[in-house]
Amino acid sequence: MRVSRRRRATDHAGSPSRLVLLGPRGGDLALIDVVRELEAGGALSPGARIAAITAGWRDREANEGLINPRLADRVVDLELYRRSDRIAEADAELARAHLESRNRLRALRRAYNLRLHGLIDAHRQLTGLRGDETVLAAEREEALEAVRCLDARHLDRVVEIRSEFEGRMAPGERDAVRSQRREVDARLDGVELIVVEGGHVSNLLSRLRLFGGRELLGGRTVIARSAGAMVLTERIVLFHDRPPWGEGNPEVFDAGLGIAEGIVALPHASARLALDDRTRGARLAARFAPASCVLLDPGRRIDRAGDGWSGVDGVERLDPTGRRVPFRAAA
Amino acid sequence: MRFDAGAREHGYDLSMPRSPAIAALEKQLVAGFAAADAVDAFVDANEFPLAEPPLYTFVYRGHADAVRLRHWVHGLQTSAPFRRLDGTDLWCYTLELPDESRVEYKIEVLARGRAEWIEDPLNPQRARDPFGANSVVQARGYEIPDWARESGEVRHGEMDELAVESGALESARHVTVYRPAEFRANRRYPLLIVHDGGDYVEYAGLKHVLDRLIDRFEVPRMIVALLHPGDRMSEYSADPAHARFVAEELLPRLERDYPLLPDPESRGLMGASLGAVASFHAALEYPGRFGRILLQSGSFLFTDIGDNESGPVFDRIVDMMNAYRAAPTAIAEKAFVSVGVYEPLVSENRALIHALRRGGADVRFVESRDGHNWENWRDRLREGLSWLFPGPLWMVYE
Numbered sequence: 001m002r003v004s005r006r007r008r009a010t011d012h013a014g015s016p017s018r019l020v021l022l023g024p025r026g027g028d029l030a031l032i033d034v035v036r037e038l039e040a041g042g043a044l045s046p047g048a049r050i051a052a053i054t055a056g057w058r059d060r061e062a063n064e065g066l067i068n069p070r071l072a073d074r075v076v077d078l079e080l081y082r083r084s085d086r087i088a089e090a091d092a093e094l095a096r097a098h099l100e101s102r103n104r105l106r107a108l109r110r111a112y113n114l115r116l117h118g119l120i121d122a123h124r125q126l127t128g129l130r131g132d133e134t135v136l137a138a139e140r141e142e143a144l145e146a147v148r149c150l151d152a153r154h155l156d157r158v159v160e161i162r163s164e165f166e167g168r169m170a171p172g173e174r175d176a177v178r179s180q181r182r183e184v185d186a187r188l189d190g191v192e193l194i195v196v197e198g199g200h201v202s203n204l205l206s207r208l209r210l211f212g213g214r215e216l217l218g219g220r221t222v223i224a225r226s227a228g229a230m231v232l233t234e235r236i237v238l239f240h241d242r243p244p245w246g247e248g249n250p251e252v253f254d255a256g257l258g259i260a261e262g263i264v265a266l267p268h269a270s271a272r273l274a275l276d277d278r279t280r281g282a283r284l285a286a287r288f289a290p291a292s293c294v295l296l297d298p299g300r301r302i303d304r305a306g307d308g309w310s311g312v313d314g315v316e317r318l319d320p321t322g323r324r325v326p327f328r329a330a331a
Numbered sequence: 332m333r334f335d336a337g338a339r340e341h342g343y344d345l346s347m348p349r350s351p352a353i354a355a356l357e358k359q360l361v362a363g364f365a366a367a368d369a370v371d372a373f374v375d376a377n378e379f380p381l382a383e384p385p386l387y388t389f390v391y392r393g394h395a396d397a398v399r400l401r402h403w404v405h406g407l408q409t410s411a412p413f414r415r416l417d418g419t420d421l422w423c424y425t426l427e428l429p430d431e432s433r434v435e436y437k438i439e440v441l442a443r444g445r446a447e448w449i450e451d452p453l454n455p456q457r458a459r460d461p462f463g464a465n466s467v468v469q470a471r472g473y474e475i476p477d478w479a480r481e482s483g484e485v486r487h488g489e490m491d492e493l494a495v496e497s498g499a500l501e502s503a504r505h506v507t508v509y510r511p512a513e514f515r516a517n518r519r520y521p522l523l524i525v526h527d528g529g530d531y532v533e534y535a536g537l538k539h540v541l542d543r544l545i546d547r548f549e550v551p552r553m554i555v556a557l558l559h560p561g562d563r564m565s566e567y568s569a570d571p572a573h574a575r576f577v578a579e580e581l582l583p584r585l586e587r588d589y590p591l592l593p594d595p596e597s598r599g600l601m602g603a604s605l606g607a608v609a610s611f612h613a614a615l616e617y618p619g620r621f622g623r624i625l626l627q628s629g630s631f632l633f634t635d636i637g638d639n640e641s642g643p644v645f646d647r648i649v650d651m652m653n654a655y656r657a658a659p660t661a662i663a664e665k666a667f668v669s670v671g672v673y674e675p676l677v678s679e680n681r682a683l684i685h686a687l688r689r690g691g692a693d694v695r696f697v698e699s700r701d702g703h704n705w706e707n708w709r710d711r712l713r714e715g716l717s718w719l720f721p722g723p724l725w726m727v728y729e
């Protein structure tokens with residue numbers, strides 16, 4: 001039952017020349033340090049203008065207290081969350097269609113999780129089963145392949161539903177959206193660096209899409225933090241190994257913008273993942289291979305310049321046995 | 332849990348589980364060590380109750396005619412006699428506790444013809460309640476949840492104080508309203524109405540719990556109305572006037588003053604003991620109004636055979652539960668019910684689960700190794716609130 005995981009069409013238009021993915025706030029790594037390093041290395045002009053996307057913060061969007069005050073005079077917030085509210089107020093038909101699409105996606109997510117639970121439970125039980133390994137190893141692999149197959153099918157369905165909405169409503173051609181996009185374009189004039197902050201991954205992703213997705217980034221250097229990093233990957237994986245209820249099975253949420261290729265971004269990994277549980281870790285790594293499951297803890301960072309990724313200062317990934325190993329070993 | 336059983340001698344049970352540490356102390360005493368010195372060293376060297384899982388030994392030191400353990404564990408004698416070690420003023424009582432148990436207790440000291448219930452002088456662990464405080468023994472595996480502790484690192488909600496006029500109750504009622512951190516008047520929030528809200532804040536740390544669970548995205552930002560009862564025994568025992576106050580007076584007032592989500596699944600009722608009864612009753616009287624209900628250790632008394640013998644305050648409750656058990660209805664879409672297995676209401680709550688499910692509710696039921704007390708109710712809040720009102724935990728990565 002080997003399923004070929006389709007590689008999604010990669011449109012390099014809008015791919016940033018330099019991409020830095022950060023873990024959550026905290027640790028020793030501050031945004032200003034990364035900016036200064038990029039300036040020193042020539043990736044940015046000294047004192048270059050910066051645009052911030054803080055739609056993931058929702059109500060707290062554009063809260064200047066959350067941007068480093070030493071950068072504040074160089075930063076303009078694109079206010080995508082507030083703008084999307086305005087679009088919804090001005091274009092009720094679009095807002096209604098978006099809500100319907102969202103409700104369909106919710107129903108799909110519920111069904112996917114029901115099916116996922118059964119498949120992962122089967123794999124979990126097979127992993128614990130002792131017996132003839134010549135039989136069990138193949139059974140485990142098939143059980144895992146069934147999970148991968150479901151993940152791939154779910155992602156296709158999500159993209160279909162979203163594409164149907166985008167095809168039918170053509171948001172980018174509607175007056176309310178075009179008007180806001182023009183204002184965003186004006187704010188982006190002269191900007192060399194875009195910082196995509198974290199927060200609510202679904203809210204952030206939908207606002208980025210509404211404002212053009214990867215085209216919005218326009219080939220500029222990008223620093224993305226936490227949920228910001230997740231939405232730039234090819235496949236967004238939601239995870240929490242210790243939720244108040246349920247098994248905490250990681251789930252595929254949606255396709256990201258596909259700029260950060262070959263990785264699954266896992267912010268807050270130490271807090272959200274049971275990293276001492278090698279069985280879980282191994283299943284996670286195998287499920288999303290060949291992509292690397294990168295543990296983006298506070299203060300951690302990975303960089304991409306050109307085609308390759310590099311891990312900086314101890315960033316780790318999960319290897320196929322569920323162990324934490326240096327990320328650079330995967331490069 | 333195993334208490335003493337079997338032959339008794341000198342008023343205490345010789346078959347009580349034997350603590351290895353106490354046995355070692357007794358050996359020293361038999362060997363002729365100075366009793367006072369040996370006991371001093373023993374008390375100084377240990378924390379009490381002495382934990383040798385699964386054995387826990389309660390210790391009292393002092394002159395007395397008798398010493399007893401007083402507890403509220405259902406099904407066991409509420410008074411268990413300590414044994415005095417020969418030649419000393421050290422009294423002890425050993426029992427076996429399952430892992431993760433939590434038991435509140437007092438020590439009863441009888442001396443000079445008087446009996447006094449005291450908190451355990453050798454145990455700093457206390458649980459407070461409206462009647463004072465009890466000592467607490469925590470068995471292996473029990474931990475106070477981190478999310479129940481006050482934290483300076485989380486965003487804090489704020490409290491408003493309201494006076495709500497009530498024609499139903501013929502007086503104004505004081506209601507405290509919790510607004511979450513980063514409250515915005517232009518957003519809409521779920522509502523939870525909490526019976527005995529003041530006690531939940533005081534003894535179950537409800538405000539800290541809300542702050543922490545919201546900060547962790549395990550529950551959404553929500554408005555929480557904390558009720559302070561008048562005549563609690565009357566109002567909370569299936570009183571139609573109280574239900575009318577909640578559904579027809581308080582709810583409209585809160586909807587007027589706060590930006591609330593309008594649908595039943597965004598409205599909840601919660602309470603413990605009689606507060607659970609009041610929550611259940613209000614939901615029953617106003618079907619479709621409250622889609623979420625959190626019931627802790629409810630006094631859901633019923634009689635399949637014979638009459639209620641629990642006292643007249645429970646007559647209305649028994650009538651309500653008998654009628655509900657005969658013909659269950661959907662009082663809420665989702666219900667969370669918890670009870671401690673050491674409290675006398677465990678069978679009534681188990682019976683309720685079946686009735687709620689027959690009525691069509693989606694029910695989660697949790698039993699804990701604890702009793703009828705506020706810290707038990709606190710410890711179940713994460714499970715209950717996050718199931719009834721799931722937050723954006725899976726979506727937020729800041």
